[in-house]
Amino acid sequence: MNKSKRRDVVYEVLCSTKSHPTAEWIYEKSREILPSISRGTVYRNLKELISNGQLTKVEGVFEMDRYDADVETHSHLVCRECGAVVDFSPYDIKSVIHIGQLDGFCVDEFSLVYHGLCVECNKLSDVNKLA
Ligand SMILES: [Zn+2]
Numbered sequence: 001m002n003k004s005k006r007r008d009v010v011y012e013v014l015c016s017t018k019s020h021p022t023a024e025w026i027y028e029k030s031r032e033i034l035p036s037i038s039r040g041t042v043y044r045n046l047k048e049l050i051s052n053g054q055l056t057k058v059e060g061v062f063e064m065d066r067y068d069a070d071v072e073t074h075s076h077l078v079c080r081e082c083g084a085v086v087d088f089s090p091y092d093i094k095s096v097i098h099i100g101q102l103d104g105f106c107v108d109e110f111s112l113v114y115h116g117l118c119v120e121c122n123k124l125s126d127v128n129k130l131a
Pocket residue numbers: 079080081082083084117118119120121122
């Protein structure tokens with residue numbers, strides 16, 4: 001089993017979901033495909049994939065990093081109840097938020113996070129209101 005094969009497994013697992021999973025989740029799924037893979041290998045490969053620009057992290061929202069195989073600039077809807085992370089690109093945000101020189105600061109990347117309740121949790125809170 002060579003190194004790049006293990007990295008492919010980690011990458012494919014992340015590409016197979018839109019749920020922005022934790023490293024632990026990716027590790028569990030990777031083990032279903034490759035039972036011999038270790039936790040350390042998964043974490044190391046995630047780091048390598050980030051430095052290769054193949055995946056990103058959803059920053060500053062959770063205690064545990066959440067990973068995203070979609071490296072295009074997009075924003076996220078984050079549910080404060082269940083922790084669901086949903087991609088959200090209502091418009092071309094790159095054209096709305098100017099990327100370039102802002103007050104002398106060279107911006108090459110940004111992220112937007114909207115906090116609230118997801119569809120499912122919103123339904124539940126409606127049910128609780130009725131009860
Ligand atoms: Zn939710």
